[in-house]
Amino acid sequence: MAQEIELKFIVQHEAVPALRTLLDSLNGAHQAPRQLHNTYYETADNLLRRHDMGLRIRGDNDRYEMTIKAAGRVVGGLHQRPEYNIPLEHNALDLARFPAEIWPQGVEVSALQQAVQPLFSTDFLREKWMVTHGESEIELALDQGEVKSGELSEPLCELELELLSGNTADLLKLARQLVAEPGIRQGSLSKAARGYHLAQGNAPRQIKPLAILKLKPKATVEQALEASLEMALAHWQYHEELWVRGVKQAKDEVVKALALVRHALALFGGIVPRKASTHLRDLLTHYEVSLTQALPADTLAYGSESGITKLALTDWLVSRRWQAHLDEKARAKISDSFKRYADTHLSRHAAELRNAFERPLGDKYRDQLPRLGRETDAIRLLAGVYDSAVSAPWLENWEGLRHAIETGQRIEIEHYRNEAISQEPFWRHSGKR
Numbered sequence: 001m002a003q004e005i006e007l008k009f010i011v012q013h014e015a016v017p018a019l020r021t022l023l024d025s026l027n028g029a030h031q032a033p034r035q036l037h038n039t040y041y042e043t044a045d046n047l048l049r050r051h052d053m054g055l056r057i058r059g060d061n062d063r064y065e066m067t068i069k070a071a072g073r074v075v076g077g078l079h080q081r082p083e084y085n086i087p088l089e090h091n092a093l094d095l096a097r098f099p100a101e102i103w104p105q106g107v108e109v110s111a112l113q114q115a116v117q118p119l120f121s122t123d124f125l126r127e128k129w130m131v132t133h134g135e136s137e138i139e140l141a142l143d144q145g146e147v148k149s150g151e152l153s154e155p156l157c158e159l160e161l162e163l164l165s166g167n168t169a170d171l172l173k174l175a176r177q178l179v180a181e182p183g184i185r186q187g188s189l190s191k192a193a194r195g196y197h198l199a200q201g202n203a204p205r206q207i208k209p210l211a212i213l214k215l216k217p218k219a220t221v222e223q224a225l226e227a228s229l230e231m232a233l234a235h236w237q238y239h240e241e242l243w244v245r246g247v248k249q250a251k252d253e254v255v256k257a258l259a260l261v262r263h264a265l266a267l268f269g270g271i272v273p274r275k276a277s278t279h280l281r282d283l284l285t286h287y288e289v290s291l292t293q294a295l296p297a298d299t300l301a302y303g304s305e306s307g308i309t310k311l312a313l314t315d316w317l318v319s320r321r322w323q324a325h326l327d328e329k330a331r332a333k334i335s336d337s338f339k340r341y342a343d344t345h346l347s348r349h350a351a352e353l354r355n356a357f358e359r360p361l362g363d364k365y366r367d368q369l370p371r372l373g374r375e376t377d378a379i380r381l382l383a384g385v386y387d388s389a390v391s392a393p394w395l396e397n398w399e400g401l402r403h404a405i406e407t408g409q410r411i412e413i414e415h416y417r418n419e420a421i422s423q424e425p426f427w428r429h430s431g432k433r
Helices: 013-024 109-115 168-179 191-199 221-244 250-267 278-291 297-301 304-318 321-325 328-334 338-357 362-385 388-407 410-421
Strands: 002-011 029-042 054-060 063-069 073-075 078-088 117-133 136-149 152-165 184-186
Touching: 002 013, 002 168, 013 117, 013 136, 013 152, 029 191, 117 152, 117 168, 117 191, 136 168, 136 191, 152 168, 152 191, 168 184, 168 304, 184 221, 184 304, 221 250, 221 297, 221 304, 221 328, 221 338, 250 278, 250 362, 278 304, 297 304, 304 321, 338 362, 338 410, 362 388, 388 410
Parallel strands: none
Antiparallel strands: 002 078, 002 152, 002 184, 029 054, 029 117, 054 063, 063 078, 073 078, 117 136, 136 152
């Protein structure tokens, strides 16, 4: 088994010549383009997909390799997941050759062998550079081709950075050098994800509203901080993909995702000092200003400002940059129960909302939109420790008020304001339970 650590970028076709020149300047060992064909397999009920596993055979001239990727962690296009590769004599699956322990409980390999069928394919030219950066060996692969399922297809033009040996910090440093040039953007949508979408009919991807953060039981405050930022980054990348594909409304969700990052940093600011995130917050602020300009999606999403900001957030998360700024007291707090932290802070943020909207504001409601967004974001990051059946309706009234203010619906504003401020708390230690 290998632990795959790679960073994925989407490349504009017109940016390929300049990118290739930049890659040549890294003084690595260059490999000429090779044509690769990959067939991905799945069961009729998507058993592998449901367990976050991907199965493929890769053909390279007359050589074949069977690969399965198991569940791992994806942060802003940085993939960290176990990968198993088996050379094959022929272009035919032989699942019994994988280690038995990789399969989900209850899966019979012989039955799975019969059940899996080709679902989609990827065909592309791969050009590679092997470079030494810092203490690490890194492979850079430029892929140009298409993803295809039946009669449906879409082009692909990607750059993948894979850490062969060394450390993730060097991988991220090299990536910063690349994103300083326009034309590439960090993306989490893998070839497999695109193929699955095509195989399911290529329905238009839908805008997704920000959700309430859900965590595993007994999560620590630090785990909640990480999960909060990962949720914001995933929301950013998903809607940026829609935006560059022509869904104009998705830009609003990109803006909300950036705000959620700042609000998450503020929520945990009592533990993580501001100096730990100064550079990151400055980058976010500058990019938020850029998003207010009436520029095309491609110009902004593929611009260096977006790339540097997104990569800085990825680095801050993956490298846990906040830890170097914590004293002994802060380390104890960040290792404590998030449930206790949430109970205390839910009351504080709810009180801020009630104080802001306890009386009609006439023509001044829009002045309170920044506060409304900040406090509702904090609550969505805290409320997941409770059942969504009670937390979601509570938050929906405040979201309804926000939408009514943004769209200027005066009657709806007062309706949602009254509903929101009269709600009973759903959390403990609120002073009312």
